[in-house]
Amino acid sequence: MPPGESILPSPYIQLVSALGGAILAATWLSLILWTVRDIRARSDDRLTQILAVTAVSLLTVPGLLLYLLLRPARTLEEAYQSSLEEEALIASLAGRLTCPGCGRQVEHDWRICPACSTVLRKPCTDCGRMLDLTWNVCPYCATATAAKETEPPTDA
Ligand SMILES: [Zn+2]
Numbered sequence: 109m110p111p112g113e114s115i116l117p118s119p120y121i122q123l124v125s126a127l128g129g130a131i132l133a134a135t136w137l138s139l140i141l142w143t144v145r146d147i148r149a150r151s152d153d154r155l156t157q158i159l160a161v162t163a164v165s166l167l168t169v170p171g172l173l174l175y176l177l178l179r180p181a182r183t184l185e186e187a188y189q190s191s192l193e194e195e196a197l198i199a200s201l202a203g204r205l206t207c208p209g210c211g212r213q214v215e216h217d218w219r220i221c222p223a224c225s226t227v228l229r230k231p232c233t234d235c236g237r238m239l240d241l242t243w244n245v246c247p248y249c250a251t252a253t254a255a256k257e258t259e260p261p262t263d264a
């Protein structure tokens with residue numbers, strides 16, 4: 109009689125180990141699926157995605173811990189948002205204008221934001237130079253900006 113047969117598994121133990129195996133397999137699959145979703149949100153790079161999923165598939169929980177340590181800290185969406193904020197901050201530090209609608213950098217003489225179509229400036233009705241929307245008088249030719257179209261200047 110071989111020594112292994114003294115602890116012969118009963119059908120009950122077989123059932124428990126089969127259930128345990130199924131649960132482990134399901135957990136393993138969920139880990140992989142979670143990793144696939146997570147890395148896709150964080151990286152566009154195909155190689156990075158494959159490496160992350162392979163590491164978790166082969167090493168399971170230690171692989172997942174490794175992935176959590178090494179994965180990109182921000183999702184692509186977060187990275188995009190903060191790059192917009194950084195762009196606006198750098199632009200304001202450099203004395204550049206930013207669009208009030210989308211935060212992108214705009215030039216001083218732009219009439220409209222090319223990205224979000226926010227109206228940035230209005231042309232002077234007289235000399236045609238670009239004026240701030242809040243200005244009532246053109247600083248270049250002293251023409252009243254809004255009043256001119258509806259009523260003639262009173263001091264004429
Ligand atoms: Zn804009």
Ligand SMILES: [Zn+2]
Pocket residue numbers: 232233234235236237246247248249250251
């Ligand atoms: Zn003017």
